Amino acid sequence: MSPNIESVPETAAVPTDREMVRIEHVTKQFSLRHDHSLKELVFSALQRKKLADSFLALEDVDLTVNAGETVGLIGFNGSGKSTLLKTVSGVLYPDRGRVLLRGRVAGLIEVGAGFHPDLSGRENVYLNGAILGMTREQIDAKFDEIVAFSEIEEFIDTDVKYFSSGMFLRLAFAVAVHTEPDIFLVDEILSVGDEPFQRKCLERIRELQQAGRTMIVVSHELEMLEKLCTRIVVLRKGRAIFDGDPTEAVATLRAG
Numbered sequence: 001m002s003p004n005i006e007s008v009p010e011t012a013a014v015p016t017d018r019e020m021v022r023i024e025h026v027t028k029q030f031s032l033r034h035d036h037s038l039k040e041l042v043f044s045a046l047q048r049k050k051l052a053d054s055f056l057a058l059e060d061v062d063l064t065v066n067a068g069e070t071v072g073l074i075g076f077n078g079s080g081k082s083t084l085l086k087t088v089s090g091v092l093y094p095d096r097g098r099v100l101l102r103g104r105v106a107g108l109i110e111v112g113a114g115f116h117p118d119l120s121g122r123e124n125v126y127l128n129g130a131i132l133g134m135t136r137e138q139i140d141a142k143f144d145e146i147v148a149f150s151e152i153e154e155f156i157d158t159d160v161k162y163f164s165s166g167m168f169l170r171l172a173f174a175v176a177v178h179t180e181p182d183i184f185l186v187d188e189i190l191s192v193g194d195e196p197f198q199r200k201c202l203e204r205i206r207e208l209q210q211a212g213r214t215m216i217v218v219s220h221e222l223e224m225l226e227k228l229c230t231r232i233v234v235l236r237k238g239r240a241i242f243d244g245d246p247t248e249a250v251a252t253l254r255a256g
């Protein structure tokens, strides 16, 4: 069950007319590497059909996110949500089109990305903070706050390879929210943490929202997103098929 949250505030702290993210005609294709069975090869040869060796994960996606907006990305499994978020974060480059950003992007794209298993929680806070653009002094100043937010004080000097997935998420989320990015990207924060931590993450997201931060959030928790977001984009098979009112977006997805 998803924790209850209030609906998005009527007025955001920052006017929403300044573009922070512009995704222009983004297309992303992946190569498929598979070992075809002899049967598949024989059939494809007999039918003179070539077996697919690439997959279009995103197709001509156009999307703008303004300052102070919280934009949700929803869609069924494999519709391209994480791929789109990764093109915004710079983890993936589009094959066609481009992504323009104003300011620094950070967030939780893949839990644990940028964490090293053989380093302790403490060392990983410094490593991850540096990857997200913080100086050592900035991390020093925020360190206690980050650890307190994560609530894993006892384990902070343990190697993260011994962390449970929830502990990993806690520390990763704590570092990410304390880097104060201009554009905050969040992919499925609610899938790993327990309910009290989910509630805490949502509270933090609402604080960032009220401070006028810009966010893109991916989740399958449709009711939570409907309340949290100012706008929702629906992806279907790599295409943006709806962009607008959250309630209508959820209805569009549910209608199939």
Ligand SMILES: Nc1ncnc2c1ncn2[C@@H]1O[C@H](COP(=O)(O)OP(=O)(O)OP(=O)(O)O)[C@@H](O)[C@H]1O
Residues within 6 Å of the ligand: 030, 031, 032, 055, 057, 075, 076, 077, 078, 079, 080, 081, 082, 083, 084
């Ligand atoms: N590195 C990769 N190599 C090959 N295919 C990939 C790669 N990353 C993603 N894909 C494929 O691209 C498609 C879109 O994946 P993506 O993770 O963006 O979907 P999603 O909407 O986030 O799905 P989910 O709801 O399951 O998390 C999927 O079919 C996936 O298998």
